[in-house]
Amino acid sequence: MNQQSTPTTGAISQLILEFSRLPGIGPKSAQRLAYHLLQASEEQTKLLANAIRQVKQETRLCSVCFNVTDTDPCPICRNDQRDHSQICVVEQPQDILALEHTRSYYGLYHVLHGAISPTEGIGANDIKINQLLERLKDGSVTEVILATNTNLEGEQTAAYLNKLISPLDITITRLARGLPFGTELEYADDVTLTRAIEGRQPL
Amino acid sequence: MTKPRNYQTEAIIIKKTKLKEADRILTLYTPHLGKLQAVAKGVRRPRSKMAGHLELLTHSQISLARGRNLDIITGSQTIDSFLPLKTDLNLSSYALYVIELVNQFTVDDVENYPLFQLLLETLSHLCQQGDAELPLRYFELQLLNLTGYRPQLQKCVSCHSPLKAVTNSFCPHLGGVLCPGCAQHQPLSYPLSVNALKVLRWLQNNDYTTANRLKMDHQLSLKLEEITRGYLSYLLEREIKSASWLDTIRQSP
Ligand SMILES: [Zn+2]
Ligand SMILES: [Zn+2]
Numbered sequence: 001m002n003q004q005s006t007p008t009t010g011a012i013s014q015l016i017l018e019f020s021r022l023p024g025i026g027p028k029s030a031q032r033l034a035y036h037l038l039q040a041s042e043e044q045t046k047l048l049a050n051a052i053r054q055v056k057q058e059t060r061l062c063s064v065c066f067n068v069t070d071t072d073p074c075p076i077c078r079n080d081q082r083d084h085s086q087i088c089v090v091e092q093p094q095d096i097l098a099l100e101h102t103r104s105y106y107g108l109y110h111v112l113h114g115a116i117s118p119t120e121g122i123g124a125n126d127i128k129i130n131q132l133l134e135r136l137k138d139g140s141v142t143e144v145i146l147a148t149n150t151n152l153e154g155e156q157t158a159a160y161l162n163k164l165i166s167p168l169d170i171t172i173t174r175l176a177r178g179l180p181f182g183t184e185l186e187y188a189d190d191v192t193l194t195r196a197i198e199g200r201q202p203l
Numbered sequence: 204m205t206k207p208r209n210y211q212t213e214a215i216i217i218k219k220t221k222l223k224e225a226d227r228i229l230t231l232y233t234p235h236l237g238k239l240q241a242v243a244k245g246v247r248r249p250r251s252k253m254a255g256h257l258e259l260l261t262h263s264q265i266s267l268a269r270g271r272n273l274d275i276i277t278g279s280q281t282i283d284s285f286l287p288l289k290t291d292l293n294l295s296s297y298a299l300y301v302i303e304l305v306n307q308f309t310v311d312d313v314e315n316y317p318l319f320q321l322l323l324e325t326l327s328h329l330c331q332q333g334d335a336e337l338p339l340r341y342f343e344l345q346l347l348n349l350t351g352y353r354p355q356l357q358k359c360v361s362c363h364s365p366l367k368a369v370t371n372s373f374c375p376h377l378g379g380v381l382c383p384g385c386a387q388h389q390p391l392s393y394p395l396s397v398n399a400l401k402v403l404r405w406l407q408n409n410d411y412t413t414a415n416r417l418k419m420d421h422q423l424s425l426k427l428e429e430i431t432r433g434y435l436s437y438l439l440e441r442e443i444k445s446a447s448w449l450d451t452i453r454q455s456p
Contacts, residue, residue: 023223118296118448119218119303152259152289152299159292163455186247 012038064135066111066128068093076109083107088145089132089161091115091154095147095185104197107145110135115153116160124160132161136168143171145200149185150175162203173200206274211266212236213282215322216259217302221247228273229257231265232305232322237313241267243276256281260288260298262323287330296452297335300445301325301342307439308350318349324411336424341414343431344406352438355379356404361389371395373430375437393430399423403430 012034019030037045061067062074065087069075076082076096086107090096096109114127124130135141144165148154158174165172175196217238218230225247231239246254256263256279266278288298305322309315321342328338347353358365360379372386373379373393380400386392395403402423406414419427436442 116448118299118445119306121444121447123448123451151254152295155289156292156295159290159295160452160455163292 065109066113067096067109085140085142087141088147090147091149098185115148115157117153136170141170146174172203174203175200206269209268214265215262216257217306219259230306232319234316234319235314237315238309238311241274241276253279260285285326285330293452294329296449297339298326298329300449303443303445304346308346315349321345321349337415337419340424340427341406341411356407359385361385368397371400375434393433399426402427
């Protein structure tokens with residue numbers, strides 16, 4: 001392609017390429033975004049560039065719940081208004097966003113950063129399970145809500161956590177109703193998630 | 204064989220890989236098309252009508268459309284969801300071990316109907332039978348039979364003399380049993396008791412109903428597991444990933 005022949009078109013095709021690597025962005029949308037930015041003000045593009053740079057530089061994981069945050073502990077863990085006796089265990093930070101969006105849950109979270117997936121070689125030590133058990137040691141948590149996905153890996157992870165936590169004096173519940181088998185939490189809608197939280201059941 | 208533009212097949216879902224967005228690539232094991240990969244669109248969304256029918260360890264009737272690269276799944280209907288495999292931690296772990304082996308020991312697009320039958324039967328047996336040891340040991344031996352790695356259990360693989368009723372050895376890289384004399388020159392072999400050899404032969408040469416009459420104690424099963432696992436991972440040239448998870452669950456309280 002002759003697009004690479006001048007520095008300007010080289011930069012724009014680079015930008016199109018980077019955009020098209022993002023989820024949900026096809027080549028057409030990537031092109032539209034790139035040309036939009038080309039026409040945007042200097043100020044606007046600087047804001048975007050900075051936001052992209054900051055997301056990597058200033059975002060880290062909360063040392064308590066492992067949610068992504070720019071302060072440590074994260075705002076949820078620091079919030080006294082929330083119920084610190086409940087921990088809702090999710091697979092990934094995006095799941096917290098989805099659950100927070102329902103405004104149906106006021107406890108704390110714990111992000112596992114994955115699910116047990118034996119055939120992929122992902123075992124208990126590859127996700128934040130020990131860190132969760134550590135959080136349960138001081139006795140202040142009375143309920144653990146297992147909100148892993150309702151697919152096979154999520155169910156296995158929940159079953160394994162249930163096995164580990166049940167000797168402790170803690171109520172274990174599982175998001176259940178409303179979520180069909182074989183799906184992932186990130187893609188759940190509010191109604192489904194609200195029902196799932198309300199209808200959580202002991203294992 | 205060229206496939207028609209639209210076709211249907213029974214299949215057991217043996218692997219899934221995330222694609223972009225809510226899509227997945229599924230690996231299907233089918234009766235007559237062997238192993239095949241296909242794209243399932245939108246199955247990571249809760250509203251997907253297909254997702255539940257396309258979860259790992261599900262036996263489904265699947266409609267596909269020929270795609271440019273991979274074929275696309277256009278519909279699916281569960282034949283058997285093998286529910287116990289999805290709710291019981293131990294059973295699901297055993298079943299994952301089974302499908303990992305099927306995936307590893309097969310290549311795409313090669314029909315192996317007996318292997319499909321073996322897979323289907325093994326998942327059913329795991330569901331029905333509280334005890335997973337016999338179904339697993341039977342599966343391992345039969346998998347080796349059906350994929351061309353049937354171990355030699357009748358005579359010594361080195362000197363070809365008939366095996367005596369003494370402790371012999373199993374040698375993974377020679378693919379069979381060594382007599383005590385030959386075993387001295389093969390340090391990488393497992394001791395194989397008279398009883399263990401008997402059980403291996405029994406599993407290798409009988410159908411499941413007959414094999415199932417066998418009473419195998421737990422210690423012997425563990426011994427055989429060590430031997431078959433050693434042989435399987437020698438053939439694969441790597442560890443079986445789900446096997447280490449089986450060990451984890453066994454050790455947890
Ligand atoms: Zn936190
Ligand atoms: Zn010999």
